Amino acid sequence: MQQLGGEQPGLAVNPASPSYTERKGWRDAWRQIKRDRFLYALAAIPLLYFIIFRYLPMVGVIIAFQDYDPFLGITDFFRLDRFVGFKHLRNFFDSIFFWNVMRNTVVISLYKLVFGFPVPIILALLINEVRIHLFQRTVQTISYLPHFFSMVVAAGIVRAMLTPQGGLLNQLVVALGGEPKAYLTDPDLFRSIIVTMDIWQHAGWNSIIFLAAMATINPEMYEAAAMDGANRFQRMWHVTLPSISFAIVIILIFRIGGMLDAGFEQILLLYSPSVFSVSDIIDTYVYRVGLIGRQYSFAAAVGLFKSVLALALMYMANKISQKLGQEGLW
Amino acid sequence: MKYSLGEKLFDWLNVIFLTLLTLIFLLPFLSVVSTSLISGKEYALRGLFILYPQKPVITAYELLLGQGSLVWTSLGVSLGRVTVGTGLNLLLTFPLAYVLSKRNLYGRVPITMFIFFTMLFHGGLIPNFVLVEKLHLLDSFWSMILPPLINPWWLLIMRNFMLAIPDELEEAAIMDGANPLTVLLRVYLPLSMPVIATIGLWYAVMHWNSWFDAAIYLNTSSKFPLQLVLRGILDFGTGQYGDASGLAEMTELIDPPPAESLKAAMIVVTTAPILMIYPFIQRYFVQGIMLGSIKG
Numbered sequence: 001m002q003q004l005g006g007e008q009p010g011l012a013v014n015p016a017s018p019s020y021t022e023r024k025g026w027r028d029a030w031r032q033i034k035r036d037r038f039l040y041a042l043a044a045i046p047l048l049y050f051i052i053f054r055y056l057p058m059v060g061v062i063i064a065f066q067d068y069d070p071f072l073g074i075t076d077f078f079r080l081d082r083f084v085g086f087k088h089l090r091n092f093f094d095s096i097f098f099w100n101v102m103r104n105t106v107v108i109s110l111y112k113l114v115f116g117f118p119v120p121i122i123l124a125l126l127i128n129e130v131r132i133h134l135f136q137r138t139v140q141t142i143s144y145l146p147h148f149f150s151m152v153v154a155a156g157i158v159r160a161m162l163t164p165q166g167g168l169l170n171q172l173v174v175a176l177g178g179e180p181k182a183y184l185t186d187p188d189l190f191r192s193i194i195v196t197m198d199i200w201q202h203a204g205w206n207s208i209i210f211l212a213a214m215a216t217i218n219p220e221m222y223e224a225a226a227m228d229g230a231n232r233f234q235r236m237w238h239v240t241l242p243s244i245s246f247a248i249v250i251i252l253i254f255r256i257g258g259m260l261d262a263g264f265e266q267i268l269l270l271y272s273p274s275v276f277s278v279s280d281i282i283d284t285y286v287y288r289v290g291l292i293g294r295q296y297s298f299a300a301a302v303g304l305f306k307s308v309l310a311l312a313l314m315y316m317a318n319k320i321s322q323k324l325g326q327e328g329l330w
Numbered sequence: 331m332k333y334s335l336g337e338k339l340f341d342w343l344n345v346i347f348l349t350l351l352t353l354i355f356l357l358p359f360l361s362v363v364s365t366s367l368i369s370g371k372e373y374a375l376r377g378l379f380i381l382y383p384q385k386p387v388i389t390a391y392e393l394l395l396g397q398g399s400l401v402w403t404s405l406g407v408s409l410g411r412v413t414v415g416t417g418l419n420l421l422l423t424f425p426l427a428y429v430l431s432k433r434n435l436y437g438r439v440p441i442t443m444f445i446f447f448t449m450l451f452h453g454g455l456i457p458n459f460v461l462v463e464k465l466h467l468l469d470s471f472w473s474m475i476l477p478p479l480i481n482p483w484w485l486l487i488m489r490n491f492m493l494a495i496p497d498e499l500e501e502a503a504i505m506d507g508a509n510p511l512t513v514l515l516r517v518y519l520p521l522s523m524p525v526i527a528t529i530g531l532w533y534a535v536m537h538w539n540s541w542f543d544a545a546i547y548l549n550t551s552s553k554f555p556l557q558l559v560l561r562g563i564l565d566f567g568t569g570q571y572g573d574a575s576g577l578a579e580m581t582e583l584i585d586p587p588p589a590e591s592l593k594a595a596m597i598v599v600t601t602a603p604i605l606m607i608y609p610f611i612q613r614y615f616v617q618g619i620m621l622g623s624i625k626g
Contacts, residue, residue: 029436032434032435032436033436033437036432036435036436038510038511039428039429039432039435039510040429042425042426042428042429042514043425043426043429043430043441045422046422046423046425046426046479046480047426047441047444049422049476049479049480050444050445050448050480052461053461053476053477053479054448054452055448056453056457056461057452057453057454057457057458057460057461058451058452058453058457059453060453060456060457060458060460060461061453061454061457063456063457063460068460070460070463074464123351126344126347126348127348129340129341129344130341130344130345130348131341132345135345135348138352139348139349139351139352141609141612142352142355142356143351143352143355144612144615144616145355145356145359145608146355146359148535148539148604148608149359149539149601149604150538150539150540150541150557150600150601151539151541152541152557152558152560152561152564152600153539153557153560153597153600153601155564156362156560156564156593156596156597157358157359157362157597158358159564159593160358160361160362160365160590160593160594160597161358161361163590165589165590166373166590168357168358168361200355200358204355208616208619209619212619231336231337232336232337232340233340265541265542268542269561283455286454286455286456287455290455290456290459291455291456291459291546296456296460299455299456300454300456300457303453303454303455303456303457304454306454307451307452307453307454310451311450311451314450315450
């Protein structure tokens with residue numbers, strides 16, 4: 001989820017807190033519910049939203065085990081004779097697309113991680129060393145900007161850069177004596193473009209959390225290090241980096257947990273049949289087969305496969321984070 | 331503190347490096363802006379790689395924003411989506427966040443889990459599409475408003491903020507004879523304004539920037555939001571404009587802008603509102619990240 005939210009809000013509910021009411025049987029529970037009826041009334045419509053728009057689709061995944069027909073009524077969802085078991089999942093595993101979309105999803109995610117993850121940290125380290133406050137603020141403000149562009153705008157800018165019809169990059173190449181080229185349709189370059197664009201769009205924004213962690217470092221630690229004769233690099237290496245290492249590890253773990261989201265909208269807006277072999281990820285495949293090809297059940301099965309795998313990955317990420325002594329996500 | 335020569339050198343190199351980096355961040359967008367101002371003649375002569383046009387023209391903008399253009403209709407849709415959408419988002423998110431911040435509410439933990447689970451697992455694209463179809467929301471404005479009504483992450487961030495408001499304030503208000511609604515509106519609402527402003531902005535930018543839901547749910551072009559019209563224009567072949575955008579009359583122009591300029595101008599038009607408010611809202615977004623890292 002490359003959303004604007006950023007950090008994990010966390011869900012730690014402390015049952016030992018003194019205001020937590022002990023439950024003493026149903027009668028007491030009923031008394032509490034009656035007392036707080038206003039609160040339950042407030043929560044009713046928002047919770048109804050969760051039931052309809054978040055939980056009904058989870059029930060809807062049963063079409064992954066049926067031969068769904070969009071013209072059937074709602075009750076037909078639950079008719080036993082419509083169930084076909086794991087047919088669609090098996091078909092997916094057996095299809096030539098399976099390994100292609102799995103490989104692309106994982107490889108693109110890994111590239112984004114390997115090349116994209118260190119950039120915000122380095123950026124934060126450099127910004128943190130700037131002593132002119134106004135300059136620091138300006139660099140930050142400008143580096144966040146691409147994060148606020150919509151994916152259509154960002155993809156449009158990238159296309160404008162790369163078009164053989166006089167795009168910035170091609171003109172540069174021509175000026176240096178090269179041949180203009182259609183970069184976006186070149187399978188050798190597509191992933192690099194996706195990764196570079198990802199860094200351009202989010203590196204500045206992702207540096208915020210590291211800068212925030214650096215802001216909490218006690219200045220006396222730097223002074224003590226300076227007294228001991230540490231130079232700037234040594235202070236960055238021995239004071240700043242260790243102080244933010246927890247933030248680094250936690251964000252890294254959850255990035256790995258979210259690995260199956262390789263950038264659906266971004267790829268959908270930039271890819272084309274000539275680069276499907278290196279760019280078709282699970283999400284784009286589901287979209288094409290399901291909504292364009294109208295194979296609802298098959299696409300729902302592929303989508304379910306991804307959702308389950310993503311849940312397992314996130315669960316593991318959380319477990320590791322807890323092992324490392326962090327609170328974890330839940 | 332006196333800085334050594336090496337330190338000063340480091341500072342200078344750092345500033346130079348960051349300046350260059352900032353320019354690289356900006357350059358793609360600046361080049362799009364300059365492309366949008368190129369005339370057909372200049373394009374034929376010099377190509378697009380011009381940091382600034384010699385004779386900037388605004389024909390591309392005149393064309394896009396001319397009478398009867400789909401751009402105006404879609405701008406209306408987008409503004410409607412942002413206002414109605416964000417309003418309803420907050421109307422539902424705020425009360426639920428308030429309820430979940432009540433530490434002694436019976437069933438608070440299971441209700442929170444119920445919401446939290448939706449962050450980890452979802453039905454996926456196809457079941458969501460089938461749901462919108464079955465609710466008869468296809469090709470309706472509401473297909474962009476109802477499915478993203480509450481973002482669970484942002485809901486929990488708001489709740490975390492409200493958890494920090496001391497209970498004594500509520501107790502004092504009840505002592506003074508306030509009813510639960512008054513407590514909510516007179517005590518919690520004013521105190522929660524910072525988080526409401528932040529999350530409201532997140533929702534607003536989300537609505538402004540969204541396009542995929544509109545792309546799969548809407549069919550009628552007069553109902554399209556701006557982002558979707560932009561996407562349509564970007565998908566034009568080069569050299570001709572296509573007829574999907576209501577821009578057919580442009581052939582009457584004496585010096586029609588190149589297709590690339592038209593695309594660039596549309597990118598600028600779509601981004602302009604964000605750019606105009608960006609300096610003022612940026613601070614709230616950064617604050618929000620800090621809010622998010624406070625654990626409840």
